[in-house]
Amino acid sequence: MFENKHNWKGYLYLAPALILILIFIIYPLFNTFLTSFKENYQFMTGEYDGFSIQHYMDVFKSSKFKVAFKNTMILTIISVPVSIVIALLISVGLNSIKRLQGFLQTIFFLPYVTNVIAIGLVFQFMFNHNYGIINTVIGWFGIGPVHWMDAYASYGEAMAVIIIYSIWSSLPFKIMVFLSGLQTIDKQYYQAAQIDATPKWRVFLRITVPLLSPMIMYITITSFMGAFKTYEHVLSLFGDGGTAGDPGNLKTMVWYIYEALDSSKKGSVAVASASAVVLFIVIMIFTAIQMYINKKRVHY
Amino acid sequence: MRENYKLWYYLRKSLVYFLLIFAAVLVFIPFYWMILTALKSDYAVELVPPEMFTWDLHFKNFIDAYKSTRFDLYFRNTLFVAFCSTTGTVITTVLASFAFARLEFKGRDTIFMLLLATMMIPGEMLIITNFVTIKNWQLDDTFAALILPFMTSVFYIFFLRQTFKQIPNELYLAAKVDGTSDFKYLLKIMVPIAKPTILTIIILSAIGSWNAYVWPNLVTSLSNESVKLISNGLRSSAFVDDLGRVKYNWQMAGSTIVTIPILIVFLTLKKYIIRGVSRSGIKG
Numbered sequence: 001m002f003e004n005k006h007n008w009k010g011y012l013y014l015a016p017a018l019i020l021i022l023i024f025i026i027y028p029l030f031n032t033f034l035t036s037f038k039e040n041y042q043f044m045t046g047e048y049d050g051f052s053i054q055h056y057m058d059v060f061k062s063s064k065f066k067v068a069f070k071n072t073m074i075l076t077i078i079s080v081p082v083s084i085v086i087a088l089l090i091s092v093g094l095n096s097i098k099r100l101q102g103f104l105q106t107i108f109f110l111p112y113v114t115n116v117i118a119i120g121l122v123f124q125f126m127f128n129h130n131y132g133i134i135n136t137v138i139g140w141f142g143i144g145p146v147h148w149m150d151a152y153a154s155y156g157e158a159m160a161v162i163i164i165y166s167i168w169s170s171l172p173f174k175i176m177v178f179l180s181g182l183q184t185i186d187k188q189y190y191q192a193a194q195i196d197a198t199p200k201w202r203v204f205l206r207i208t209v210p211l212l213s214p215m216i217m218y219i220t221i222t223s224f225m226g227a228f229k230t231y232e233h234v235l236s237l238f239g240d241g242g243t244a245g246d247p248g249n250l251k252t253m254v255w256y257i258y259e260a261l262d263s264s265k266k267g268s269v270a271v272a273s274a275s276a277v278v279l280f281i282v283i284m285i286f287t288a289i290q291m292y293i294n295k296k297r298v299h300y
Numbered sequence: 301m302r303e304n305y306k307l308w309y310y311l312r313k314s315l316v317y318f319l320l321i322f323a324a325v326l327v328f329i330p331f332y333w334m335i336l337t338a339l340k341s342d343y344a345v346e347l348v349p350p351e352m353f354t355w356d357l358h359f360k361n362f363i364d365a366y367k368s369t370r371f372d373l374y375f376r377n378t379l380f381v382a383f384c385s386t387t388g389t390v391i392t393t394v395l396a397s398f399a400f401a402r403l404e405f406k407g408r409d410t411i412f413m414l415l416l417a418t419m420m421i422p423g424e425m426l427i428i429t430n431f432v433t434i435k436n437w438q439l440d441d442t443f444a445a446l447i448l449p450f451m452t453s454v455f456y457i458f459f460l461r462q463t464f465k466q467i468p469n470e471l472y473l474a475a476k477v478d479g480t481s482d483f484k485y486l487l488k489i490m491v492p493i494a495k496p497t498i499l500t501i502i503i504l505s506a507i508g509s510w511n512a513y514v515w516p517n518l519v520t521s522l523s524n525e526s527v528k529l530i531s532n533g534l535r536s537s538a539f540v541d542d543l544g545r546v547k548y549n550w551q552m553a554g555s556t557i558v559t560i561p562i563l564i565v566f567l568t569l570k571k572y573i574i575r576g577v578s579r580s581g582i583k584g
Contacts, residue, residue, distance in 0.1 A: 009482065010405025017396035018411075020452040025418050028429030035429070043432045086323075093320045100317070106570065107324040110331065112577070113566040115511050117531045118555035122334040125548055133333050136349045168327065176577055200312070229422055232513055236535070257424055261431060261518070269432060276425045283422060 036273035043269045055267075055274035065275065067249050068256040075162060075252070076227035083167040084219060087174035092208060094175070095182040105179070112172035120236020123165045124149065149237065158238070158250055165233050170226065174219050181215035182208070217294045221287055228283050229254050253279050331559075338362065338553035342541075345549045358549070365539065365553035370525055374533035381446045381529060382509035388451030389505045390498060396457045398486050401464035402472060412461075415454045427515065434519050443527055445519040450508065456501045459576065463497040464490055500576035503569055510562055534558050 011018075035041060036055055038048040059065050090108060094101055111119070126132050127148040135145040147153040149161050189211070193203045209216070231254035234242060242251040251259070257279065260272035337345060339357040344350075366372075399405070400412050430449055439445040467490060475485045491498065513531040520527050522536060539550040566573060 007405040010399045010403040010408060013395045013399035013403060013482075014411070017392040017452045017457060020392065020448070021415065021418070021454065023433070024430055024449045025421075025426060025454070028426040028433075029418070029421055031429040031432075032425045035432075043435065046436075090320065090323055093316050096316060097313075097320070100320075104320055104324050106567070107328055109570070109574070110563070110566070111327065113507060113562050113573070115531055115534075115555075115558050115562065117513055117535050118558040119330055119334075121534070121551055121555045122330045125337060125552060126330060126333050128548075130348045131346060131350050131548065133329065133350065133352070136352070139349065168330070171327065173577060176574055225422070229424065254424055257428070258514070258518070261428055269428060272428050276422070276428055280422055280425055 032273045032276060035270050036277050038267075038270050040267050041270040042267075048270075055271050056278070058271060059275050059278055064251070064259075065253075065256055068251050068253045071159075071250055072228060072230065072253045074159060075166065075230055076224060079163045079166045079170070080220070080223045080227050082163075083170050083174060084216070084223065086167065087171050087178055087219075088209075088212075088216070090171070091175050091178035091182055092204065094179060105175075108175050109172045111169050112176075114169070116169070116232040117236045119169070120165070120233065123161065123168075124237055127161050155250075161237060162230075162234055162250065165237060166227065166230060169233070170223065174223070177215055177219055178212065181212050185211050213294075213298045217290070217298050220294075221290055224286050224290065225283055228279065228286070231255055231258070253282075334552050334555055334559070337549055338365075338556045340549050342547065342549065345547075361549050361553045362557065365550040366557060368539065368550060369533065369537040369554065370528070371530075371533065371537075371554075371557060373525060374528055374530045377443075377526075377528060378510060378530040381443060381512075382506045384443070384447045385450040385509055386502055386505040388447065389453060389456060390502060392452040393456040393460050393501060394486070394491060394498070396452070397460035397464050398482075398490065400457065400461045402469075402490075403482070416458065419454055419458075427518070431518055440519050441521055441524050441527055446512075446516055446527065446529065449515070450505070450512075453505070456505070460494060460497055460501065463494045467493055496572065496575070499569075500572045503565065503572055504576050507562060507565070507573075530558055 037051040037053065039050050039052050039054060041048040094105060094108070097104075127134050129135060129145060129147055129150045132148075134148070138144045138146070146157055148157050185208070189207050190203065193207060198206075230252050234250055234252055234255065238250055242255060243249050253275070257272050257275045260268050260275060336353070338361055339359065340351075340354060340361075341356060341358050344354060344356060400408065434440055434445045439448070471489060472485060475489065480488075509529070511531060512529060513535070516527075516529045516532050520532070528536070534554055537554060539547050539554060541547050
């Protein structure tokens, strides 16, 4: 009897959170998967004409999806490694100094809390062809002016702006995690290296990186997940059109999902579901590959 | 030999400082450019090349930009939504974390593992069905749509459970002997001890509401000002002059107005935010 009473109590405390989680997390997970197979699905009435893999075929055949996939891949493959290397160097640098450490740390953390939409407008203006700070500064060195994101911009220029913005806003989180990792490394390793007069770069590669490898793996996986889901950055830079210059379609995979969801066409929710499942699978594959590679390299 | 070593040491230190400060300047440029542009006159903002610094500061731009939009309404809406979803989140996570950390019931560990697994799922998969749910419940264009899905969080439950678990069990047993009820124990003993963690949850949840864009954009219509949140309001504000040309100084003033409150919160409560963030994966 005592056991029973306890059981009942536990569920009571859990109930508010659990009900919300069931409605907004667990049910959607299964329902989105199911919806992706429904033909002629109408979400207001819930009617549909049976199941098929038609929507997946449509997604894979869609030229829009191919462009979105390519954009997302380019963005991810450049921004993730670059931002990890920069964050790693900054963290190691920050960890090695005493004076100004707190102040610089605060500066590096600033982008973390900012509003994507607000700072997107700022980047837009920084990269403005005529009035922007970027063209002015590179002009001092005789470069440019570059179009970046106006009507004459090239694909590469526009993509560069997105990548720079993504790196800028993803640095703080990485630095925070690396820095807290560095602070747990035992000083003895460095003292031993000092006695042996090991060069600094070798200390970095042979001691710091291996001992930090669990954090590096964690950051790599979460960064890939984050980069694959890029949406707001592009939206805030390029507006609802998602284009710049010619042939400047810069929409990402998540953009493709929301575009399908937003259109009032019959069955569009099912198409959005199918593309979300595809995104989920792509992310899972990448995560699995990284886990496999890392398993051999990570030092715990 | 010794002199040489010292020289190298100082050279290397200076190089580290130089590179760090250089990187910090690069990171800070967007903030500088935003505030500088917000303070420029209509004339100065269209100079080519633009001035990198000016003493001719027009603080009135902030007032004009603020008045040209419905920022007062957006602020109120955002504060209301942030307050409700944060309060809801704290209540649900405190109760659930207590259940996971202290109470014993069938399936506790299984449920906990299942919840942890859901953190792997990209939000985009959930948003589609949640959008349909909100439409079916006819909650679109209401505050409820903006609050309900954010009244709990698996990560915060996980985070708070860790803190609760560190509180010695002896305290709980002693309270039991004294005949204190579970709920009273939670409220009088556990919550006060876990205050720093709860504060972290409050801050992160409130920042989440402040920065929310995608979900509000989906479940509220663009023309409906009465439920518009600050990010969506900023995006839909035009900041144009009579001829329909963009007034960049107003636009940057608008961005500054949206950015500054959250920066102040960050600078004053930095340690709580960093504590929470370095343990999490929220925000890509």
